[in-house]
Amino acid sequence: MSIPFPSDAWIKAMMEDLNNSQAYLDAAKNWEGDFYFIIEPDGVLDHTVILYMDLWHGKCREALEVTDPNLKSPAFRLSGPVSTWKKVMTKKLDPMQAMITGQLKLQGNMAMVMKNVRAAKELVESCTRIPTEFPV
Amino acid sequence: MWYFSSPNIVFGEGALSHLEKLQGRLACIVSDENLLQSGFIEQVRSFLPSDIAVQIFTEVEPDPSLETIRQGAMFLQQYQPDWIIAVGGGSVLDAAKGMWILYESPDVDPSAINPIETYGLRRKARFVAIPTTAGTGSETTWAIVLRDTAERRKLALGSREVIPDWAILDPEMILELPPRLTADTGLDALTHAIEGFTSTFHNDFTDGLCLHAVRLIFEYLPRCYQNGSDFEARQHMQNAAAIAGLGFGNSMAALAHGLGHSLGAVFRVPHGRAVALFLPYTIEYCAGGDPQTLRYVELVRALGLPGETQNAAAHSLAHAIRDLEKALEQPLNLQELGISREALEREMDLLVANALNDTQTIMSVRVPDENDLQQLFWSAFEGKLVNF
Numbered sequence A: 001m002s003i004p005f006p007s008d009a010w011i012k013a014m015m016e017d018l019n020n021s022q023a024y025l026d027a028a029k030n031w032e033g034d035f036y037f038i039i040e041p042d043g044v045l046d047h048t049v050i051l052y053m054d055l056w057h058g059k060c061r062e063a064l065e066v067t068d069p070n071l072k073s074p075a076f077r078l079s080g081p082v083s084t085w086k087k088v089m090t091k092k093l094d095p096m097q098a099m100i101t102g103q104l105k106l107q108g109n110m111a112m113v114m115k116n117v118r119a120a121k122e123l124v125e126s127c128t129r130i131p132t133e134f135p136v
Numbered sequence B: 001m002w003y004f005s006s007p008n009i010v011f012g013e014g015a016l017s018h019l020e021k022l023q024g025r026l027a028c029i030v031s032d033e034n035l036l037q038s039g040f041i042e043q044v045r046s047f048l049p050s051d052i053a054v055q056i057f058t059e060v061e062p063d064p065s066l067e068t069i070r071q072g073a074m075f076l077q078q079y080q081p082d083w084i085i086a087v088g089g090g091s092v093l094d095a096a097k098g099m100w101i102l103y104e105s106p107d108v109d110p111s112a113i114n115p116i117e118t119y120g121l122r123r124k125a126r127f128v129a130i131p132t133t134a135g136t137g138s139e140t141t142w143a144i145v146l147r148d149t150a151e152r153r154k155l156a157l158g159s160r161e162v163i164p165d166w167a168i169l170d171p172e173m174i175l176e177l178p179p180r181l182t183a184d185t186g187l188d189a190l191t192h193a194i195e196g197f198t199s200t201f202h203n204d205f206t207d208g209l210c211l212h213a214v215r216l217i218f219e220y221l222p223r224c225y226q227n228g229s230d231f232e233a234r235q236h237m238q239n240a241a242a243i244a245g246l247g248f249g250n251s252m253a254a255l256a257h258g259l260g261h262s263l264g265a266v267f268r269v270p271h272g273r274a275v276a277l278f279l280p281y282t283i284e285y286c287a288g289g290d291p292q293t294l295r296y297v298e299l300v301r302a303l304g305l306p307g308e309t310q311n312a313a314a315h316s317l318a319h320a321i322r323d324l325e326k327a328l329e330q331p332l333n334l335q336e337l338g339i340s341r342e343a344l345e346r347e348m349d350l351l352v353a354n355a356l357n358d359t360q361t362i363m364s365v366r367v368p369d370e371n372d373l374q375q376l377f378w379s380a381f382e383g384k385l386v387n388f
């Protein structure tokens, strides 16, 4: 059964997938830093949704939908319209190209990102494995 | 959506004289000690208009470290140039690009240089790249490879902003290049052209450049190696390296670079020698992936080599590369590089970890996991065909 994106149930499904992924564990061994995935309105999604993920050395320690943006102060923020997220998650847009061209905006410690690019790749791979229902 | 970035390019005999047209106040020439001794810096300087003051920084070492970038940026801060002129091989050019970013944006951590953030370059200075090798293509790319000495790792970084304003390809600058350096750097260009054509970012703008560079390199690199004063061959190789740079610089390199960066940082193997050694092994490895993603048939057709299926074409291409490497008396496996079994075993975890997270590894059409990376290193050690 498909899980609606973006939602609390969806980010929790991704947490479960990541924590079962040997490829992510190998790639993200040195990763330290939690994330806000910020999904901006587009199509029938009429408000911004923030999904939080605490990523630490190859494991996801916590995942939830956040209604108050000040609830956490994450090390990284990745934001973009829901239609762009959909393109990346359905492999129609390369995540690196999306970030380099500014279609998805990444903020945070870029040294961590440049030294652990494979972790980012495996993170996106995980997204693509979740059976997802998109609002666009 | 994607970009194609290119410098203005001046090429051919007399290209250095373009420097006479520069307008400005102060140029910092970035280079290395050998090039200063050999008189190349003086030659470059002699073309600059007399009203441009010149300062020279020659502290760049092979595989430049993050510390060198910081040190060089302080030199630029001290003299405040409006032109940065990088004269050298890939190490010098990459170092100068990194220094340029820190000069214009002093708060940047060099290990964090990335294509996502903007640095506001050209508020203070513009950049001229004058290559003295024919291979790295750094004169036409926005790539920067720096060495993190503490982590014994190379960082494949970059920013589209550091594409040089001018690339000056004067064949006079490479006529004295010794045979080993000619082979190492020329094979780096071959690796760029082949990986640029087969990477996941390949595109219509880069395909033709990569294919033509491959043809030029197979034809002219052996001539340059056998007879360094073959002017025609040198000129074509210089162009081929820059064209391959335009190709892979806009479509990225791939797995041979991921493995080569990792090996190079740990065992201090010259960049071109390392990536070219891995190239045929990585082609064989990719041949075991999804045939829909492979493009070896087009490559072998361009070279007039056999290979009707992607798999056959991959093996045909790997064979042709090894033949070329033999003709250039290059090492074909890690043992011939002087690496012992014990040393490889000892360093394997670091080699695998660094290759796994290299920015170029993930551009491969088949991305290896830890186990496959180990097997790739061992295949390259034994000189064994990759068939897993």
Ligand SMILES: [Zn+2]
Pocket: B136, B188, B191, B192, B257, B271, B275
């Ligand atoms: Zn290279």
